[in-house]
Every structure is written in structure tokens, then in C-alpha cells.
Amino acid sequence: MKRLFCSMLVCFFGISVVGAQNVAPINPNASKEARALLNYLYKISAQKKTLSGIHNVIGRMSENVDDLYKITGKYPAIWGGDFGFADSTHDIDNIKYRPLLVPEIKKQFANGAIVVMTYHQANPVMGEPTPFEGGVISKLTDQQWKELLTPGTPLYKKWCAQMDLLAAKLKELQEAKIPVIFRPYHEMNGDWFWWGGRKGSNGFIALWNQLYDYYTNHHHLNNLLWAWTSDKPKLGVEDFFPGIDKVDLLGCDIYPQKDVEEVYPQEWYDRMHKLAGGKPLALTENSILPTLQQLKKQPWVWFMLWSEKSFKLNKTEDIKTVFNSKAVITRDEIKPIYKNRK
Template identity: 45%
Template sequence: MPSFLRLASLVAVCALVASSLASSQQPVNPHATPEARALLALLSSISGKGIVTGQHNFPNDGSKWTDRAYDITGKYPGLFGEDFGFSGGEDKDSTLARPAIVEEIKRQYKNGSIIALTWHAVRPTDDEPVTFRDSVQGKLTDYEFQQLLTPGTPIYNRWCAQVDVIVGFLRQLRDANVPVLFRAYHEVNGNWFWWGYRPGPNGSAALYRQLYDRFVNVHHLDNLVWVWNVNAPGGAAGPSADYYPGAAYADVVTMDIYGEFKQEYYDDMLRIAAGKPIALGEVGGLPSLDVLAVQPKWTYFMAWSGLLESSSPADRIQAVYHSPVSINRDDPRIAPAMEAMRKSFNDAPPQPVSPESTAEARRLLAKLAAAPGKAPLGGIRGDATGFTPAILAADFDGMRPQIAGIIDSVKQRHTAVSLTYAPLRPTDNGPAKSALTDYEWNDLITPGTALNKLWTAQVDSAAEALREFQKAGIPVLFNAYPDSTGPASSEKPFWWAGRKGFRGSAHLYRMLFDRLVRQDGIRNLLWVWQQGPPSFAPGAGTPSDYFPGLLYVDAVQMKAPALNGRFPMDRYLAQSTAGKPIGIEITGNPPPPEAFGPHSLWSWFVVQGSPAQAEALKKLFAAGNVGAGTD
């Protein structure tokens, strides 16, 4: 949406909150989006006049607890709370739910909810997934914590990588113009989380400021309203003011209360906030109407998942939700303002992850994003006599001799090229399907070592070849380090495959991205990450064990012998890609055209070309529901 239309759509918000603007503070982020500014102004406008009802939801529960609040009260809460999780598998806090969380947040926002997000961050010495007690509630030594606050240290670099995973999801909300109340390092004064209970300017508050700096000044997440949060003080929770990062880092000041709503807690928040909106970040039982009468400036509360009924009497739940002081989702005190914000909601196609990507790459990504259910781009590896697929697929080991012929063919007949980058083993130019020892692997990914320098030279040579496509104006679907999850069969894996964890296969993929994009200036690539079909072999792990992160991937591809009509492979893949385009490389017989019908989620496919399959291929590529080249 053009910027002048976005600004026009916020006129209604400005009218609604005009009376509060004179007294409300500006966002701490000077580059905050119009939507973030409007949300903060909205909270300022209702301070002292009402309280927004809110409900938290566990990552893997979707909207379960929000829907339950509606079932009980007949009212939808005005605030939808979510978490990014930390655990694995089917657990309620599973990180596998993150792509679905983004889509659910968009749905809730379109329905009129204020969005509030929390992140139970993994201890930076650990790798996701983790257990709550061992990592989120783990400890760092004083030395480790100071190293965490020191740029360039190993633990700082690990922290950056973990933070950037969450950035990948928040960036999607930013690009969709969804404002978010982001509660960073919550309950910071408590001794139960690894980030908390370190008072003073160089303790927990410094870590909060470090996160702010990375989110705002490095990644430009300007859609966030910054929510600082403490637990009700006493016992294992220290005095709130000892953990405050400063007025320049908090838009909203909040407290979590699981017990009595003491007046001293409320007064404490008002003193620290100094005119900023205050709120109840988490509650177990709801505050009574008597409490709200003497503590009128709480701007919202968020009941924790599963505790609404178990911690509040039934009559209190009804009384609070139906009180004139409470502001539910359809309340005229927020509904028109939220509707005005949503006029700038942008569900547009994703932008390439490469900064300053070429126009050709952006156009190709837009085509892929628009293709599902219409006409996936058809690709072929090998012979294409008698028809013109949109995508020409080829293997690429980094060498230049094969490039000229591919470029000529693409210019004449195709829209794009798909290159599968499967380089030789960097130790000795051995076959790609071979192994490195653990010692060699660690040497390879350690900057400055002899093996790392060999790898760097290998990548820079590949960059010279890829630059020829860039000069020719050809976008490349770049399938880098394929089959990193390991082959589903007994076939020998590639040397880069099957290594889990922070310094595993995903790390090498990120290293390749950084070298080609940031050092070598290759901007015409759409970065494709490939996985095989689900594997149930012992120790195989899940695709998330090898996924490099949304900041490094434009699209995700599955490689499989065939489309399985009984198993919706496209829906399985789409669950984990957070709206990124998905494709499939079929190594067996080509599918019939009807496999890519109106309910298909595939953006592109690649099939094997051979004379034996000529008739089936011609039928497939002649179908109106398959995109052919060249435009």
C-alpha cells in the first residue's frame, strides 16, 4: 500500500486519540511505524477510563484459550497474547508452532485484536529445543553473563543467532504492518529465568537494552511497542526499579501478579512509568471490580493460558467481562481505532532475504508467492524437447564451464534457472557424497583456519560463476547444500548433511549466505532450502534441526520420488514455512496435471526430463494450470 494511503488510513485513529496526544509520550523508537504509534496512543487514551481484557495462548494451542474465554463470557478478549516457545515436538510450547503463530496473529489482528507477544528465550549456551526447567529457568555464571554483554564473544554471537530466529517471524508481522506489544525478558526482577535477577545498570537491564538495540537498530523492527515487565516484588522477585532499563527503552510498564493486587504494586508502577501507560502483563485470577475502581490506570490485563477458570470465580469472570470498565474486542472504545489501523494491513508477497536483491529476483519471488492454486511454475531437469518449462534445473558444483550454455538456454526459452549447489568436499576436492570428520567440520566453520580458507576460496569461485547469471539479468532459485536433513533411503549423504545444532548443517548454510551475499555481492539469488520427506529413522531428527532460519530462506523445497495423493505433502511442508513459497522436486515419474489443482499449495515443481517420459511431460506442460516459460 502506498505510504500516503497508509497515512490516510490512520486519520481515524488520530481523531480518536487526539485528546491524549498532548500528554502521551512518543514511542521510544523514533522510527516507529504509524501503526505502532497509533497503538501506543490508543493505550494512552484509555488509561484511567477502562481496561482491555486479554488472554494468553500457548504456542501450539492456536487460539484455544481465547476461544474458551468467548465460550465462557460471550465476549472476545480485546488483546490476543502469544508466545514464541522453546520446546520441541508436540509440546504446548513447541517451537515448531512458530510459522502457524504468525498466521494466527494475522487472523486475530484482522478480527480486531490487539497483539501482545512474549518470548521465553533459550539460554544462549543451549540450542533449541530445550526443556523449561533446564534452559529457560537455567542459570548463567557471572562471567558468562558479562561475556553475553560483550560484542564479538562466542556467547554473544550465539545470542545474536538465537535472537535473529525470532526476528525472522517478527519481520513478517512488520512487513504486514501489524503493530505488536512486545514484552522483552519478562519478569526481569525474578530469580527464576536466566536473564533475570541481576539488578543495576550492567545487569538484566543491560541485556534488555541490548535486545532493543538489535531489534531496532540492526533489524529495524519498527512495528514493536516496547513493553517492560516485572513480577510483583517480594520473595524471589527484587524491587522493580532496580531493573528498569530507562525511560528511553520502555513504551509501556507492566507487572505480572499471581495473587493479591496490592495497592503498593500499582503505585510502584505509576512511579516508574512516570506518565507512560501501565498494564498487567500476566495474571492468574482476574482483578475484581473493586480493585479496578481504586487502580483505574491499568490499561490491559492478560490472563495466562488455562488459569481463567481455575483461578477466578465464575461470577467474577462474568462481572469483569461484562462491566462497563472492561474493553472487549468489539468495544467502540477500541474497535474503530483497530479498524483504522488495519486499513494498512499488508498481506503482500514476501521480499527476498538478500538485501538489495535484483529486480528480476523480486519479480520471480512475487510469481512464486502468487502461484499456489493457480499455476505453479513448471521446471525440468534434463531433456525438454517439444515444450518450454518456466524453470530450467541443473546441478552446480561451483565451476564455470557449464554456465554459458545454461545462460543461453534460459535467455531463449525459460523464465528462471534452478541451481542445486552441491560442491566438492573442501578438504581435498573429493566427491560431494562423502564425509568430514568432526574435527574437520569444526575447523571448516571456524573463521581463519586453513580449512575455512579453502572453503572460502571454493565459495568465492562459485560466486564468479553465479555473477554471470546476475550480469545476464537471470534470477536463480539457489538450492544450496541440498538434502541437509540426510537422505531418506540408505543412499550416502552429502558431506554437509545430517549435523544438528547451532554449529551444524544450518550454520554452514548461513555461512554460505553471508559470504555470497554480504562479501561477494550476489543479489539475484532466491535462497531455497531443501528437505526430504518425513523420516522416522532412529536419530533422524526433524527438519527444524537443520533449518537455517527465516532470515536466510526465500523458499522451501521438498525432494521426493512422487507426489503422494494420500498424504498432503504440500500442506505438511507449508505448516513449517511461515508463508514462504514451497516447491517440490520429483525424482520419479512426472505427475498428472490435475495434481496441481486449485487446492494445491505448490509454487513450483521440478521433474526429470527423459525421452521415455516425453508424452507425459508434454501433457503436463501443456496444461493450463502449469506455468511455462518464458514471459
């Protein structure tokens, strides 16, 4: 049966047998839509092409997608979104907009977009709504961290309640047969977010495994592809990697460093490429667009510009050049990934 399934993938998607053997999601019960999406990403990776994308804050939904269209005449292939964490004092991430999220994702998916979801989760000690600095950017004590990872404790229950809210939205998408590339707890090799900077088996990796188990075995969310996405992949990023069998995709968030001209060192790409072990590798947050020459040397499976910052830091002509390149895929160029897609 496994051989037959791999043969079908080869025929339908036109990828090699080697690629087909590596295409199974880490969740053995992953939906057919999630499997098809992962297979498509393997295909793009093998072709050394890059899907275009942009993140959209929950308070402005798809304004950034529309702004890109106004500039380039094309929509990005990837629609990125977030679940929010704040109140009206930081309205772009206001949790009051959550009821609008699923309808917007359904619209974007119907239009052909691939969905990537980020979650800037509030520190579970504080709960939500919370400010970004002092709430998402905050610390847990070692004792609080231990409690968070201990089922049945008050802090663990608070964490579960937060994750249940997001799970309810993801279940709505699952019922609509919409797969989601899910990138929880990003930039974990940094020490700014409350989940970051903790090495070892009882550190970040334990939290990653706890969430995967909770969403997969408790909530039965089978429409997710699990994307592990670090901050700048400097030496030591490997200490936060849960293992090749615990992730579907890898990626990293890269922004310019102060007083450093080179934005995308080849060393970083090579390190992540080695860590990926053949799994799709993405540029999961960026502000400066990589040039076409850089994409040739570093063929990320996608890039995701970070909201309005992208328009301030890139020249209009450079945006047009990248989005109109044959090496970069926009929404109109995505061939049907799912057999039931209209």
C-alpha cells in the same frame, strides 16, 4: 510539524494535548500503526478503562480465546502469544508450531485483536529446544553473562542467532502492518529466568538495551512497542528499570502469594504507577481476575490472564461479571485504532 502531529492526534483520538505530547514511541522510526496503538493505549489509560486479554501457548494457539468466548459471549481485546522453546516433551511450547504463529496472529489482528508477544527464550548457552526448568529457568555464570554482552564472542553470536529467528517472524508482521506489544525478558526482578536477578548497569538493563539496539538498529523492527514487565513489584523493582526513555509501556506479572489473601496490594500498583511516569501501566500476567472494585482503584490499561490456569482459578460468574463490565473493554468494543483497518 511536531505541533501539527500532536493536534491531529487530539482531533482523531480525542485525547488531551498533555497526553499527545507523551505519546511518541521510544523508537523515532516507529511505524504509524505502532504509534496509533500506543496513542490508543494512552487514551484508554486516561479513561481509566481496562482492556481484557489472555495468553495463548503456541501449541494451542487461540484455544483460550475461544474458551473465553464460550463463557462470556465476548472475545478478549488482547491476544497474547509466545515464540516457544521446547520439543515434544513439553508440547504446548513446542518450537515445531512456529510456522503457525504468523498466520494465527494475522487472523487475530484481522478480527480486531491487539497482539502482545512474550518470549521465554532458551538459555543461549544451551540453545533450543530446551526444557522449561533447566533451560528457560537456569543460570549464567558471571563470565557467561559478560560474554553474552560482548559483541563478537561465541555466546553473543549464539544469542544473535536466537533473536534472528524471532526477528524473522516479527518482520513478517511488520510487512503486514501489524504492530506488536513486545515484552521480552519479563519478571527480571526475580532470579528464576536466566536473564533475571542482575542489578546494575551491567546487569539486566544492559541486556535490555542490547536487544533494543539489535532489533531497532540492526533489524529495523519498527512495529514494536517495548513493554517492560516485572514480577510482583516489591520494593527494589526500580533497580531493574532501564529508564523512562527506554520503554513504551510498563507492567507487572502478579500471581497469588502462598498464605497471603490479598492478591493485588495497592502499594504495588502505586509503586509501578509512580515508576511509569504517566506511561500506560498494565497487569501483564495474572491468574486471579481483579474485581471491578479493585480495577477502580487500580485502573490497569490491560490485564492478561495466563492461559488455562485462568479457568481453574476463577468462577464462571466472576469471569462473566468482569468481561461484561463497562470498565472492561472486549474485542467487539474496540473502535478502529488504525485508519486502514477494515
